[in-house]
Amino acid sequence: MSPPNDHAARQADFHAALWQPRPPGGLDPRRFAVYRNNVQHGLTRALAARFPVIETLLGAAFFAQTARVFAAAHPPQSPVLLDWGAAFAAFLDGFPPVAHLPYLADVARLEWARGRAYHAADAVCADPAALAVADPSSLRLALAPSVRSWSSRWPALSIWQRNQPGAPDGPLPGGPEYALIARTPGFSVVVEPLDPGAHACLDRLASGAPLGVAARGTDPTPLLALLFRHQLIAAIGA
Amino acid sequence: MPLPARAGIGFKPAHFTQILQDPGPVGFIEVHAENYMGAGGAPHAMLDRLHADHALSVHGVGLSIGGAQPLDRDHLARLQGLLARHRPESFSEHLAWSSHGAAWLNDLLPLPYTDQTLATICDHVDQVQDTLGMRMLLENPATYLTFAESTWSETDFLRQIARRTGCGLLLDVNNVFVSAMNHRFDPLDYLAEFPLDPVGEIHLAGHEVDGTADDRLLIDSHARPVADPVWSLFADVLARTGPLPTLIEWDNDVPEWPVLRAEAQRAATLIDETRHVPAQ
Numbered sequence: 001m002s003p004p005n006d007h008a009a010r011q012a013d014f015h016a017a018l019w020q021p022r023p024p025g026g027l028d029p030r031r032f033a034v035y036r037n038n039v040q041h042g043l044t045r046a047l048a049a050r051f052p053v054i055e056t057l058l059g060a061a062f063f064a065q066t067a068r069v070f071a072a073a074h075p076p077q078s079p080v081l082l083d084w085g086a087a088f089a090a091f092l093d094g095f096p097p098v099a100h101l102p103y104l105a106d107v108a109r110l111e112w113a114r115g116r117a118y119h120a121a122d123a124v125c126a127d128p129a130a131l132a133v134a135d136p137s138s139l140r141l142a143l144a145p146s147v148r149s150w151s152s153r154w155p156a157l158s159i160w161q162r163n164q165p166g167a168p169d170g171p172l173p174g175g176p177e178y179a180l181i182a183r184t185p186g187f188s189v190v191v192e193p194l195d196p197g198a199h200a201c202l203d204r205l206a207s208g209a210p211l212g213v214a215a216r217g218t219d220p221t222p223l224l225a226l227l228f229r230h231q232l233i234a235a236i237g238a
Numbered sequence: 239m240p241l242p243a244r245a246g247i248g249f250k251p252a253h254f255t256q257i258l259q260d261p262g263p264v265g266f267i268e269v270h271a272e273n274y275m276g277a278g279g280a281p282h283a284m285l286d287r288l289h290a291d292h293a294l295s296v297h298g299v300g301l302s303i304g305g306a307q308p309l310d311r312d313h314l315a316r317l318q319g320l321l322a323r324h325r326p327e328s329f330s331e332h333l334a335w336s337s338h339g340a341a342w343l344n345d346l347l348p349l350p351y352t353d354q355t356l357a358t359i360c361d362h363v364d365q366v367q368d369t370l371g372m373r374m375l376l377e378n379p380a381t382y383l384t385f386a387e388s389t390w391s392e393t394d395f396l397r398q399i400a401r402r403t404g405c406g407l408l409l410d411v412n413n414v415f416v417s418a419m420n421h422r423f424d425p426l427d428y429l430a431e432f433p434l435d436p437v438g439e440i441h442l443a444g445h446e447v448d449g450t451a452d453d454r455l456l457i458d459s460h461a462r463p464v465a466d467p468v469w470s471l472f473a474d475v476l477a478r479t480g481p482l483p484t485l486i487e488w489d490n491d492v493p494e495w496p497v498l499r500a501e502a503q504r505a506a507t508l509i510d511e512t513r514h515v516p517a518q
Contacts (some may be wrong), residue, residue, distance in 0.1 A: 007350070007352070007354050008306035008307070010349075011305065011338060011347075011349075012338065014347065015339075015341070018343065028383065029456065030455070031420075032382075032383060032455070034382040034448075034457060035348075039345045041345050042344040042345055075341035075342065077340050078270045078300075078310070078312065078313060078335070079299065079342045079344075080313075080316065081273075081344065081482070082272075083275075086397035107317055118276075118279055118280070119277060119278070120279060121277035122277075122279065122282075142480050145277070145278075146279075172309040187280035188278055207270070
């Protein structure tokens, strides 16, 4: 056992015991359990706040058990909890107890993207008039920092939508599904369904392709209208 | 400018519109630093708007000042950025630890009070104040455990930290009551020993009771109204200090605005009763 006067050793013992059934030497089990519960419950609630539909889909008790396994394996790496959970979708993909729910990780990716959009840097919208040039195909668009592109082999967007408060019930479509996720200037996070062509166009615009290249094989007009309607184009340049 | 010697509330986004329209006695708001460390969006916009009307206290929960390991420089830099962006009237943190290695544990964990931990904490407080360029307040914890190796009382420990670093203290009266009940001491004795001169802010909050009689433990939940014995201790403190900025902390099961506003009003009334009365 570590010497009792060594602060670092004491904290290492305390930390290790937070994830084990027994308290560190010399400490009362019931009192130590208050800290263990605070740590585990606090992290579970933080994860549930970021992934509310995953909690709905799994049920509160199973979600809490899942969160505990995730938190022990992937604890937050900084006190900024709004940055915690990037690894949750990939974790669900490899978590045997949810292997029968193959769409779950994509729902988690959608919820993670919503959180990133909510906290993304602010941006000012470009003037759409800048598109009114003789040949717009060589123009490049800088998207607002909140813009995220999302896709799934499964109808995971429909599943997410069905689990919003007050959403109507109904048959699910077949997959795959695509979406744009972003924050409007009024701070709403929007989830807009896209068709496969618009989704590919969005990905190419985001990677810096000029409009003519990004729009290859699809009509970019509905996507551009959507981006301007939500004021998601930060700059237009040559 | 320090915080005004009035009532304040822990800000929750659900109350944003009502605080602006119906602030009642609210003289300042307080937020947890780590919730405002995203790049942009609504959190910063709400804080900007509220700070136009109210003084702002930034309350950190992530520095792990009581940790044996060095402070997280990245986190200190984030704090520096947040304070530069919002220019709060006050910054405070906790006598606790919450990180181990790279892992953050999301709770305020207890530590023994020894010469070794005192030296470590004083170094950390010096580093925080030097980096942030402002005096910070350090808060007394609510604890469920004590350590046999402690050689300092908590009040003497806090007095030493304030004396050696020049930091101020944040006196959480609910924490005093919770610790007193959990460790079976008289909260009035603790408060009689508490160094009140460096106190720059008071916290009040609700707690839960776990167990019965002999095995009773109080849990610092921030999920209920302030308990009557805590109000009574608060009035005793004010009688000695005169008016102090006093925060109602209600972080879980957050109530409707009128309920929180009424708690703030109760604190404001007690503060106002001590104005123009010479402190004892």
